[in-house]
Amino acid sequence: MANSASSSAPLLTADGTPLKVGLQRSLRRSKLKAVGLVFPPLLFLIVLFIVPIGDLLTRSIDDTRINYQLPLTFALIDTWDKKTLPDESLYEAVFRDLSSINKFLIKDNFGTVVDPKDPAWAVSIPRKGPYQDAILEIAPDWRSPANWLPLRAVAVKASQATGAAIDLRKAKIKAEFTICKDLTPLKNASCSNLYRELLKWDGNSEPAEDLFKALFKDLSYAAKYLIGKSSTRMNYEKPGFKSLLKKSGRKFKKVEEGPYKEALIKADKRWGDIEFWKALITMQDPNTSVYYLNSLDRKWDADHEIVMQPEERRVYVMLWERTFWLSLIVTIGCLMLAYPVAHLLATLPLRHSNLLMICVLMPFWTSLLVRIVAWMVMLRSEGVVNDTLVAFGWPDESRLQLMYNFTGTVIVMIQILLPFMILPIYSVMKTIPPSYMRAAQNLGAPPSLAFLRVYMPQTLPGVGAGVILVFIVAIGYYITPELVGGKDGRLIGNMVAYHMQKSLNWGLASAMGAILLVGILILYWIYDKVVGIDNMKLG
């Protein structure tokens, strides 16, 4: 090809374009085709998997709700010297933040942008009405119908829904939530009064008292709901906040006017405890690291130092350690059991090994829950294992406690994860020619030395793959410890589930999930370096 003539004139393809251009074009086309093929599944994966997990991670640092709850307090708290009890202005701020709905009506009501000098904060809406004048004093915008119309559109649209009775009801409830969502930072507060009144209103006339009454009622309901949520959050920071806020909510109704400092401390003496005020400071930042600290048994103190939680609240470090040790024990156990079996499978003639392979693969293909049920039948105190032992003369009164503890979790997890260890080791052993061992022995090595120096080093890639795989799967396990773990077989995964479903401390659940995820991604990266994800095989 490379002769002197072609070096001066560029090579041309059949249609006369230079070869270089033609090749580039076809290369680009082929690249586009490949990208086009991968694009739909990749988009699917990103939207439904990567984004939700990212969403989960943002939750672990999100602390905006508390800023919605205490806008005025947080705007003023930096003026406090943090040594003595705060002065009257801060007490007044707390009082207004906890007892008025003004924050929902004032624009820029969030965190640091709040202007404490705005007179709208001091307006108090009479509890029994009239509402219109007071609300308009806070937020004059509500005078014009334009402010109400978008809300009315939501209600009207829902009222015009067609279908079965249950669908109509669902549409109504959804509209009530949507209206509240537009007015407050809350997703599941219901604005049913507004829904009703907005439908009665014609949309043109000047908004009347009824509408303002509905607005007040719904926002008061939302405010209560918000306090419930944020008091839970505040309780993570300092135990006692929840009951303090609950009690304050009742007592504050009687407080008509200042001085608020005395009134608040009279309502609950904890308002005179400087520790509660110090705890408020730690919640000011809308991005919090508290969940990460909590999931490692640590917290901020008022001087912005990280300190350990009090002794009786420390659980998570112990759980992380337990998760780590259990995964390690399971991994080592699997390795010890898997190595000889993989060797046997790799060295037996094919027709024998196929049968044994089925023994390895069958649990792999069987439902996880079925395997756990099977183990429960085996390990119960009246289970097959104990019955067999007793039949062979084991004393009946000292049956082994094999389930609902650490031992049970280890036994069941080893059996469940064993195929993940056997298969990678087997596939590597399969490629080692048996002649190597024979050669080593021929050269005078005793079998044990030949095994250690010749055979075993060659199996290390498979061992590495199996070990990392089993460890990755074990560390995030949830189902098995939940069902057979009892109290001391619980792992981090179970704690994530507990905080997701029971305590509803979603921030903490997300933070723990995030830490777990980072650990697993590091292991995944190592797996890729050691084995290469392309070499991942199934069965």
Add this chain to the structure above:
Amino acid sequence: MALPSYATPAQRIWHYIYLAMCSIVLFFLVMPLLVVIPISFTSTPFLQFTPEMLRLDPDAFSLRWYRIMMGDCSDPGITTVCSDNWKIGALNSLKIGITATVLATTLGILAALGLSRPIMPFRKLIMAMMISPLIVPLIITASGTFFFFARLDLVATFWGLVLAHTILGLPFVVITVTATLVGFDTNLTKAAASLGGGPIRNFFKVQMPLILPGVISGALFAFITSFDEVVIVLFVGGPDQITLPRQMWSGVRQEISPTILSVATILVIMSICLLTTVEMLRRRSERLRGIRPS
């Protein structure tokens, strides 16, 4: 592996220890599953081998727990709740599993075809992302999906579960189909194209039949993943979305009755069938690609 005739006594002893160890491990792997099967036929409400069963007394065995599983509540000795939930759950699991499998298989084939092309930018990264649902703990996936689906109003819907299960099944299809495509002779598609076939027709007539074993085993993996999945169902599913694993989960958490063992027996038999299918497909695929078993 047999011992050579010149093995020393120590080697012989070691060899037998080794064989014994392997047998114990294999026994450990299979035994719990095999124990479940006879106990599921018990006529008593106890989850153990009664002396009568060990004597092979025919009266000790019955199908009563299978009848209860099928929703026949006429049995006088029922202690646990008897309902149609097992049937409903199986049906729901099938529906969700099949829909998710179809979606995962379609998307997985596309991804595998793209990733197996010689020129693919960010190949490794994309592959790592495609496999990541397999690596990320289910509890994290379930939590993230729950929050995300709550925003999209997909919680407690059929499609919510299907989409979440599709994500879980996708990596399996990508892995198996990519593995089949490794030995694929691209000259075949080129030949087909030169003979005038359009790309879509060529795919279905030439490429698809050759990668079919990989596609089917990937689809089976995806199906079994969805069919066996409980964490996502617990988080994302509504209270009336009963699936088979969910029903088992609640059964295990309350009190295990032999009904669960009947279900387990059926699932074990199903898994044996699936396993056999996949093994046969794997061999067929190796034969098609000209790889002889050693």
